[in-house]
Amino acid sequence: MFDLTGKRALVTGASGGIGGAVAEALHAAGATVALSGTREGPLQELASKLGDRAHVVTANLGDPDAVEGLPKAASDAMGGVDILVNNAGITRDNLFMRMSDEEWAQVLDVNLTSAFRLSRAVLRGMMKARWGRIVNITSVVGQTGNPGQGNYAAAKAGLVGMSKSLAYEVASRGITVNCVAPGFIATAMTDKLNDDQKGKILGQIPAGRMGDPAEISAAVLYLASPEAGYMTGATLHVNGGMAMV
Amino acid sequence: MSDIADRVKKIVVEHLGVEEDKVVDSASFIDDLGADSLDTVELVMAFEEEFGIEIPDDAAETIQTFGDAVNFIKAAV
Numbered sequence: 001m002f003d004l005t006g007k008r009a010l011v012t013g014a015s016g017g018i019g020g021a022v023a024e025a026l027h028a029a030g031a032t033v034a035l036s037g038t039r040e041g042p043l044q045e046l047a048s049k050l051g052d053r054a055h056v057v058t059a060n061l062g063d064p065d066a067v068e069g070l071p072k073a074a075s076d077a078m079g080g081v082d083i084l085v086n087n088a089g090i091t092r093d094n095l096f097m098r099m100s101d102e103e104w105a106q107v108l109d110v111n112l113t114s115a116f117r118l119s120r121a122v123l124r125g126m127m128k129a130r131w132g133r134i135v136n137i138t139s140v141v142g143q144t145g146n147p148g149q150g151n152y153a154a155a156k157a158g159l160v161g162m163s164k165s166l167a168y169e170v171a172s173r174g175i176t177v178n179c180v181a182p183g184f185i186a187t188a189m190t191d192k193l194n195d196d197q198k199g200k201i202l203g204q205i206p207a208g209r210m211g212d213p214a215e216i217s218a219a220v221l222y223l224a225s226p227e228a229g230y231m232t233g234a235t236l237h238v239n240g241g242m243a244m245v
Numbered sequence: 246m247s248d249i250a251d252r253v254k255k256i257v258v259e260h261l262g263v264e265e266d267k268v269v270d271s272a273s274f275i276d277d278l279g280a281d282s283l284d285t286v287e288l289v290m291a292f293e294e295e296f297g298i299e300i301p302d303d304a305a306e307t308i309q310t311f312g313d314a315v316n317f318i319k320a321a322v
Contacts (some may be wrong), residue, residue, distance in 0.1 A: 127287055169283060 060122025
């Protein structure tokens, strides 16, 4: 349905469940993809599964120099970046009163600051091309809050405010900036929860199940498509009805 | 008119879609040539590329008119 032939997409956190699915969906629609993540093994595996039009650009987004180098590496590999998906995210959960400055800063650096710096870097090419798509992966907890995730929820809510501000600035240049806010999706990140925690969470989800990464990547694919040109500054909530906002 | 001024004028005319005779030394990008703040950022980017120079943000802020741009670039290249 959506054709991304000739578009070049940089996806961060592509070694994770959602990022991998996003890369696959964009690639299947015809895009060239640059897969970024910290672990080269899974990225290479995904790239060889995808075949042509897939590049691996490893980067640890907790390292400021790596954030600086990533857009250039992606651009060198693909000839430019038309679509940026800021998906990389880490958690350092702790009760607020016990949360260290380091836990706070690490999560803000990777989940929010890197998205700002990567977006800023790719905008120049998008402005010249008068076309661009930035999709930031946030989280239902950015909207609802979550005990033990003060840092993560702050970063995710921060992405929403950042996206709206940037969306204002570049809308007249054919560039859209949107967010996708997943609820609980079955990935390695949510695998860490025990059965008791999972049971409690499922009780709050009208759909009665966790989401599949492909249900997130479908939303990203839409926002990345030419058809979504009139949608900007928005957040698509994909959460099985867990938070109807 | 110098080569640099011609090249700067060409960029301004193309980017802002204004008549060439409106682009005089005293013409303000925003007040006279209809640029918005993002246009001025794009113009600076275009100057940087055309002339292979770096225009730092604090210098970019001082470039208000076509004449400012030409003078800055002449000094920088």
